[in-house]
Amino acid sequence: MAARRFVKPLLFVGIPVAAIAVLIAFWNWDWLIPILQSRASSALGRQVMIAHLHMQLGRLTTVAADDVRIGNPAGFPAEGDFARIARLSVQADVMAYIRSRQIVLSEIVLERPEVQAVQTADGRNNYMLALGDASGSPGTKIGDLRISDGQAHVVIPTLKADFALRIATREAPAAAPGTAMPESQIVVDAKGTYAGQPITGQFVGGAMLSLEDAGHPYPVDLKLANGPTHVRLAGTLTDPLTFGGANLKLELAGADMRDLYHLTGIPIPETPAYRIAGQLDYADHKFRFHGFRGVVGSSDLHGTIEEDPGERPIVTADLASTKVDLADLGGFVGTAPGRQSTANQSVAQKRELARTEAKPKLLPDTPIDVPKLRAVDVKLRYRGEHIVGQSVPLDNLVVNLSIVDGKVALEPISFGVGRGRIAGTVALDGSGDVIRVKAGVDFEHVDLARLMAATHMFGGAGAIGGHADIVTSGNSLAQMLGNGDGGLRLLMTGGDLSALLVDLSGLEFGNALLSALGMPRRTPIQCMIADFALQKGLLNTRTLLLVTKEANVHGAGWVNLRNETVDYKLSTKAAHFSIGSLHTPIDISGLLKHPSIRPEVGELAVRGGTAAALAVLLPPLAILPTIEFGQDESRECAARISSVRPSERAKAAPAAAAPTSHPHSSGISRPPIR
Known part of the structure; x- marks a missing residue:
């Protein structure tokens, strides 16, 4: 009976134990x-x-x-x-x-x-x-x-990406004596294509253990080459999971900043070769590239760029150049940037420059990428402290630009010219398939001496003022000017101008040659007035009159901006008699880029003198568009116009009778330059 009393407990305990033993023996995870x-x-x-x-x-x-x-x-x-x-x-x-x-x-x-x-x-x-x-x-x-x-x-x-990654961890280099044991590193190597360009790169990061250790900054070292674009990012992050506490140096170099769009999402116009370096950090959900310095083409560049990423990134930039070559900014107006002599230009860029120079047309016809215009909102301020180039009659540059929902506002874009400036406001609406444009330009005390110095041949003194406006549409600068409606006005009183300009229009060969040979004499300007109308790309002359002590010069004709042709005539009524004076109008016709310039008569006895005079006529023609519009009428100029002989005054009557355009008649207000 006693044995039976122990059987049940043994069975009660033994069976589960045996079952567990069997389970352990045959267990399969x-x-x-x-x-x-x-x-x-x-x-x-x-x-x-x-x-x-x-x-x-x-x-x-x-x-x-x-x-x-x-x-x-x-x-x-x-x-x-x-x-x-x-x-x-x-x-x-x-x-x-x-x-x-x-x-x-x-x-x-x-x-x-x-x-x-x-x-x-x-x-x-x-x-x-x-x-x-x-x-x-x-x-x-x-x-x-x-x-x-x-x-x-x-x-x-x-x-346009197809690339392979090789990923592995490795032991970090040995730690220095007395320091903690080295941690492992994660290494990622990349090779393939990205944005249609070859890509190679390597990322070296710290151990996973240090990701959440705020007291142990996470090391980062990234090297990337995408086509001609090279990126280097090196430094540490105190909170790598949120990109916080960044102490990173970012270096960017390449043939064209436009290629950075595929890496950053920020659309940038075409530029020459560049190299910049600065600090990168992240705070308040914004990336900030600050304290950077470098070169773009022949221009230096420094400043800060901040990006708030999102479905449509918001970019804020404050940029400046101590010296800027305007040729480096050609991509902003649709032409090839830089020059053949610009350092580090690629073979493709030099070919593009050569093609641009070989084109019969002058106005840039590269279309603006409208989808990219809508891809990002931008607020940019740029200051070019000194514009370089002996043939550029501009001293400095200030740009305030904003882009919101594909709508661009330049308020203002301003160029310093001697003691004056040329300031414009431009509004572009890129919300549709075709960009709509409204712009106005003020010429305020533009220094004639500075303009003439750019020709390397002529001298002069005085200040020009005026206004221009245009309303148009198009997706390139050529289309915009070819479709434009607006007007241009200029007025100048006082000052003086190299007599060569007046003598050339009257074909006074002796005086012209003396001036061209470095012995210029100046002629006082009593009044200059110009009034042009722009209708559907056709720039017509209402009035062009230059009154000097030497002569009265009239201009008549048109410039067709749609097909880039010109048909213009300059005629002179001399105020004195000269043996070499031929009162023969000069015709300017043909393509705007390479016009034909010749006397109206077919044959002149003094062919040699004509050739010499015409040979030096083209440079001032190139500068004329810069000085053609002025500020407001004055009593002195009105008096000079009234003193012109009736037959000549009749040509100036439309301008004298017409009210002067208000500086802001374009409807675009221009804030003060800061």
Whole structure:
């Protein structure tokens, strides 16, 4: 009976123990695979498959999975898997989870991971993971991450990208004596194409353990070459997960800043070769590239650029140049920037410059990229302290530019000319397929001496004032001017001008040659008035009259900005008699870029004198458009006009009778220059 009393307890205890022993003896961790696959698939929103599972229990429990495969999203057309890992090993701190319900992964090891990141032609992709909402629970803390022989292949047609990545971790260089043990580094090498250009690069970052250690700045070293564009980013981040506490130096160099659009998302017009370097940081959800200095073509450049990224980035820039060559800014008006002599110009850029110079047309016809105009909002201030170039009659430059929803405002763009300035306000509406434009330009005390010095031949003194306005549409500067309606006015009283200008229009060869040979004499300007009308790209002369002590010069004709042709006549009524004086009008006709300039009569006896005079006529013609518009009428000028002989005064009557345009008749207010 006693034995029977012990049988039941033994059976009660023994059977479970035996069952446990049998379970342990025959246990296979693969039995948990369906549960893990189901939970992982639910978390990632795609199928996850595991071939084998291994586990080592303890305070630090290690779970290892062999041949892990992560599929593509349902219905994704690409064949194969999104990712495959030969072996994934995770070491978890069980006690930390029991204490704080926080998942602590002290080590993650990936062996031979392979990723195929693909975007289809219709914009769908397989690399955006549908991760579940983890709000309300402590974040996962990751210690060390080790990767061996990792590979990724990225194909994104919209970015013209097809490149391969090799990913691995390695031990950092040995630490200095007395310092902490060196941590591992993550190294990513890239090779392929991006934006249709070859790309190579290497990223070296710190260990995963230092990602959340605010007292241990995370090291970053990135080198990238995309076509002719080279990028170097090096330094540390105190909070790399949010790009916070950045102490990073960014270096950019390349053949054309336009290529940076594919890397930054910021549209920049075509530029010459450049090299700039400065500090990069991130705060208040904005990237800030500040304290940078460098060169663009023959111009220096320094300042700060700030970007607020988003669906439509907002860019704020404060830029300046101590010396600026206007040729380097050619891309902003649609022409090839730089010069043949500009340093570091690529072969392609030199060819483009040669093609531009060989074109029969003068006005830039490169269309503005309207979609890029709408891609970003911009607020930019630029100051060019000194404009270089002996043939440029401009001293400095100030630009205030804003772009909002594809609408561009230049308020103002201002050039200093001696003691005066040329200031304009421009509004471009790029919200439609064709850009609409409204612009006004004021000429305020423009220094004639500065303008004449740019010709290297003529002298002069005085101040010119005036106003111009235009309303038009078009997607290039050539189209805008060819479609334009508006007007141009100029007035000048007092001052003086090299007699060569007056003598040439009257073909006074002796005086012209003396001036051209470096023995100029000046003739006082009593009055100059010009009034032009622009209708559908045709610039017609209402009045062009120059009254001097030597002669009265009249201009008549038109400039067709639509087909870039000119048909103009200059005639002179001399106030004195000269043996060499021929009162023969000069005809200017043909293409605007290469006009034909000749006396109205077919044959002149003094051919040699004519050739000499005409040979020096072209330079002032090139500068005339700069000085053709003035400020307001004066009583003195009106008196001079009234003193002109009736037959000549009749030609000036329209301008004398017409009211002077208000400086802001274009309807665009111009703020003061700051």
